[in-house]
Amino acid sequence: MATQLEGQIRAGTVAELKAAGCRVVTGGGHAIAVIYHDGQVHAVDNRCPHMGFPLDRGSVKDGILTCHWHHARFDLSGGGTFNPFADDVRSFPVTVVAEQVWVDPQPVARNEAEHWAGRLQDGLEHNIRLVTAKSVLGLHSAGAGYRVPLRIGADFGATYTAAGWGPAMTILTAAANILPHLAEEDRPVAMYQGLLHVARECAGRPPRFVVAPLPTGETRPEIFKQWFRNFIDVRDDDAAERCLRTAIGLGLPPGDIADMIFAAATDHIYLDAGHVVDFANKAFELLDHIGWERASPVLTSLVHGMARARRSQELSAWRHPIDLASLVWQARAELPELYAQGRRQRGRWTGADALAGALLSESPGDILDAIKAAIKSGATPGDLGSAVAYAAFLRMAHFHTSNEFSDWDTVHNTLTAANALHRALQRAPSIELMRGVFDVAISIYLDRFLNMPPQRIPETGRAPVDDNQILAELAEHMDVRQQVEPVSRLVSRYITGAGEPDALVAALGRSMLLEDAGFHSFQIVDAGFNQYQARRGTESGRHVLIGLARFLAAHAPTPRAVGQTYQIALRLHRGEELFREP
Ligand code: FES
Known part of the structure; x- marks a missing residue:
């Protein structure tokens, strides 16, 4: 009669295990494969950590356990895997007392x-x-x-x-x-x-080599700013990176670092169609999450793109048939004086929505004049950023589906550039960065043909709605291609019927995450959520969510392969069975 070892599972005698090769016992919520090999007994979780195949159906040779589904191999004595695509299999302590094999159902501890x-x-x-x-x-x-x-x-x-x-x-x-x-x-x-x-x-890319900081006696922020702008201007990315790394290493305040980066990012017109400001803004947002101590590797990673960026004044669309670049240079030159004139009224200006409407004009001169008038009347950098962001969302809300499919990206690109500029202006307001408002406004102007004819935004109404019913219908429409207008109507009905906005926002987020979402989808959801939060309960907030939802509906459904992988991981994590006998 075997003596019971407290809390342990009896797996039979050594002789029985030797004859069977492997036995599966259960305990502690685990199915455990107890394996006799080469004179020793080992115990491992019977679920292959890769995708759950029963390991008692694998084979053991030379101390290596091989799973028979995708052939992951494990060191039998400790459970470590030889294949990175799998994971280490949990092993369990084994005790042999008087020829009886006992298994502790608590796996070997790990952090x-x-x-x-x-x-x-x-x-x-x-x-x-x-x-x-x-x-x-x-x-x-x-x-x-x-x-x-x-x-x-x-x-x-x-x-x-x-x-x-x-x-x-x-x-x-x-x-x-x-x-x-x-x-x-x-x-x-x-x-x-x-x-x-x-x-x-x-994947497959070489690492970035780190540039050492300058051994300098210079510590003045304005000098680093001047150096950095000059180096970006002449596309000398090595020098610009060393300058930035030195400035960060010296401990210059984050505000000064942001100022020098955003000034250089707007010294030329609409660099890389707004991506330079977008990426710079995102890098600062990342540091908000992970801490300023990572500023050096994160911010210097921007430099190569800034120096190599395409300058929109070199593009024919900005030169012909109207010399838009020259109009923008002229407006930029007037900016310091206009800003000074608006000093007394700064903070009291309330024309953001009206300015957004003016930005949809068909005359670039009128658009730039409307911005100049707003600055002169006291609009803050944040006000201007908000107005261009809203105007860009209106372009998306009015985008007509008779356009080519790829044109969604054109409107989207301006929209994310506008949102990034708005965020950057809130973080590091400066005269230099305000120049970007003229750039984005002209990009909105260039997108005007994608609103011809303008798609009508659904009417408002006050009929009460069943929130859950609308969210369920929204999800169903996202399962079908090109449900742009039905989705637009649902979102509008939800909001005007006083549906709980947070639930709608979360549902739109889930819609994106169900898909094989890429750069554009993440950008617009981030921008849409950001712009909506400042406009909750307003008509402009409704337009923002309609614009966002229309873009998502136009790009759904995808094959959803990314989500399938996540579901496999989730089922394994919950201990559910993935492998089933035929
Ligand atoms: S290798 Fe074991 S389930 Fe894939």
Whole structure:
């Protein structure tokens, strides 16, 4: 008669195990494979950590356990895997007393947060999205908080792409920005999607080599600002990067660093169609999440793109048939004087929505004059940013589906540039950065043909609505292609019927996360959420959400492969069965 070992599971005698090779016992919520091999007994979780195949159906040779589904291999003695696409399998302590084999149903202890942080690094390095999804879930349930995976992704993305800041880091930051507006269960999905874009964009790219700071006696912010602008102007990215790295290393205040970057980002007209300001703004937003101590690697990753950016004054659309660039240069030159004239009324100006309407004019001269008049009347940099952002959302709300499909991106691009400029103006208001308002306004003007004819925005109404019914219909429409107008009407009905706006915002976020969402989808959801928050309960807020929803509806459904991987990870995480016998 075997002596009972407290809390342990009896797996039979050594002789029985030797004859059977493997036995499965259960306890502590685990199915445990107890395996006899080469004179020793080992116990591991019977679910393959890759996708749950029963490991008792695998094979053992030379101390290596091989799963027969995708052939992941594990060191039988400790459970460590030889294949990064799988994970280490949990092992359980085994005791042999008087030829009886006992298994402790508590797996060998490990630090869960540390383990999953390491696995996330593996997922990023090997660009394996299932590992990334499992790691995000593992960190989430270990209580690590969103900043832990965000910092890992940010460090990786800032290091492993020689070209510097790009769409993936923008997506990662947008994912972090939208978290507070999402349903609790969708937050890890957003983080997973942001991280997988970083892994994808960095795959196969060389790392960025770090430039050492200058051994300088110079400490004046205005000198660094002047140097940096000059180096960007002549496209000398090495010199500009060294200058920026030195300024950050010297401990110049974040406001001064932002000022020098945004000034250089607007010294030329609408650099890279607004992407330079967009990326710079996102880099600062990322630092808001992960801390200023990472400013050096994050902000210097912007420099290459800033120096190489296309300058819109060189584009024919900005020169012909109307010399828009010259109009913008002229308006920029007047800016300091106009701003000085508006000093007394600063902060009392209330014409943001009217200005947004004027920005949709068909005369570039009238558009620039309307901005100049607003500045002279006391509009703040933030007011101007808000007006251009709203005007850009109106372009999206009025975008007609008879346009080419790719034209959605044209309108979208202006919209995200406008939102970024608005955010940047709130962070680091300056005369230099205000020049960007003229640039974005002219981009809105150039998009005017995409509102011809303008799609009608649904009427307002006050009929009470069944919130849940509308949200359910919204989700159904997102399952069908090109439901742009039905979705627009649903969103409008929801808001005008006094539906709970946070639920609608979360539902729109979920709609995006269900898809194989990319750069543009994350950007517009981030921009839409940001612009809506400042306009809650207003007509302009309704227009913003309609614009956002129309874009999402136009781009749904996708194959949803990214979400399928996440669902696999989630089911494994919950202990559900993935493999079923035929
Ligand atoms: S290798 Fe085991 S389930 Fe894939």
